[in-house]
Amino acid sequence: MEKILEVKDLNVTFDTYSGSVKAVRGVTFDLKKGETLAIVGESGSGKSVTTKALMGLIPKPAGKIPKGEILFDGKDLTKLSDKQMSKIRGRDISMIFQDPMTSLNPTMKIGRQIMESLIKHQKMSKDKAKERAIELLELVGIPNPKDRIDQYPHQFSGGMRQRVVIAIALACNPKILLADEPTTALDVTIQAQILELMKDIQKKTDSSIVFITHDLGVVANVADRVAVMYAGKIVEIGTVDDIFYNPKHPYTWGLLGSMPTLDSAEEELIAIPGSPPDLTNPPTGDAFAPRNPYAMKIDTEMQPPMFKVSDTHYAATWLLHENAPEVDPPEAVKRRMRDFAEGSMEKGDRS
Template identity: 80%
Template sequence: METILDVNNLNITFDTYGGKVQAVRGVNFSLKKGETLAIVGESGSGKSVTTKALMGLIKKPAGKIPEGEILFEGKDLAKLSNKQMQKIRGKDISMIFQDPMTSLNPTMKIGKQIMEGLILHQGKSKDEARARALELLNLVGIPNPEKRIDQYPHQFSGGMRQRVVIAIALACNPKVLIADEPTTALDVTIQAQIIELMKDIQEKMDTSIIFITHDLGVVANVADRVAVMYAGKIVEIGTVDDVFYNPKHPYTWGLLGSMPTVDSNEGKLLAIPGTPPDLIQPPKGDAFAARNEFALAIDFEEEPPMFKVSDSHYAATWLLHENAPEIEPPPAVKKRMAGISGQEGSQS
């Protein structure tokens, strides 16, 4: 498959009163045409900051990209000005944000909000833009679009507002769609509908999707590949099967162990001990070492490289070194892995 986006050694910092926060540290990944890549991790791991950089939304002068490149169709987006990014943002790369109420203008009818990008980026007349807006409302499953197009955001439910946000993001047929926790604010039933909608749209439009989430249950049903982020770095990356059924990094084990499953009978969920490190002064060695019950002495001294597990699967943990002891995922994690398999089977 054709690669549409290449991120190489991306570093993002923010100047704060407390010092320079190293929010993203040497991130590498690619995105193929028609593929869904999920980026997962705890809050503060660098997921949203990474994808905001793809949109040119890192606020300057506090936010900087001191090193790295974001290659899209031969252009390095990290080097483009805001004015140059305006021609790409919304047209070639679009974003669905977490909370539709903060994404939509409460004073504008939703039809006008969908039409804006069509008029700006595609030069459509108002009549053409309105006709396309009606098509998009149909596509995302809004009933009575002829009536709804002239209504305001407060007249829509949470799930319907998120569908409107998706319609706006899809208006100009973007090549890359970034979905930043698009189902977090929705109940479970609506979540499932939005995920099915995105999968259906991807099939119809062959759009590449980057899906940001902390919910591994969502990932199992929506992604082709998964990148696990911790403390501003990708610590494991592979296909869904690689990461869910053959996870290698102890942090990935922790995420899987803290995930509920439909056949889990335990009275409480597992939790990863401790808290993420301070990225003003990132720790020496493996940033996860202080929280890792399987940490080796070298974890506190030297940062692990990305070890190759297979052609599609890589993980940054010293446990993959040839001289490391053989350590299996904890039994509780294996139970969760089996539970995910059961959930997938029940939903297919």
């Protein structure tokens, strides 16, 4: 499958009064045409910063990309000026933000907000842009789009506002959609509708999606591949089946073990002890070592490389070294793996 995006050794830092925060530390991944890559991790792991770097939205001068490449369409996006990025942003790469109420301008009618990028990037006339905006509202499931195009954001429910945000992101038929926790602010029923909508739109438009979330249950339903992030690094990456059937990193075990399922309501969930490290002074070894019950001496001394599990599956843990002791996942994680295998956790249609 053709690669549409390649991220190589991406580093992002932020200058603060406490020192330089190394928010993203050597992230490498690729995105294939028509696939959904989910990036998963707890708050502060670097997920959103990574996607903002892809969009050229790292705030300057505090934010910097001291090292790394983001290759798209034959260009390294890290080398482009703001003016050059503005031609790509919205047209080729679009972003769906987490909170639709803060993403939309409350003083502008939604039709005008959708039309803006059509007029700027597609050079459409106002009449043509309005016609296309109505088509987009229909595509994302807004009823009576001809009437609702002249309404303001406060006249829409949370789920409908998120549909409008998706319509804006889709306006110029982007090659890549970056979805930064697009369902976090929504209730479970609306969340399911939005996820179904995104899968349906992807089939129709053949776009590629980078889906940011902390919810592995969402991942099982929408993604083709999963990258697990911790303390600014990708610690495990593989297909959905790799991550759910055969997870290798203790942090991934912790995420899986902390996820409730319908069949395990009475089970005690696993809590990952401790908290993430201070990234103004990242640890020398594996950043997860202080929270890892299986940590060895080498974990405190050296960062583990990405060990190959299979052609599609890699994990950065010393437990995969040939001299490491054999360690099985906790029983709660094994139950999640069995739940997934038996279909209790919906995989969704990723064909």
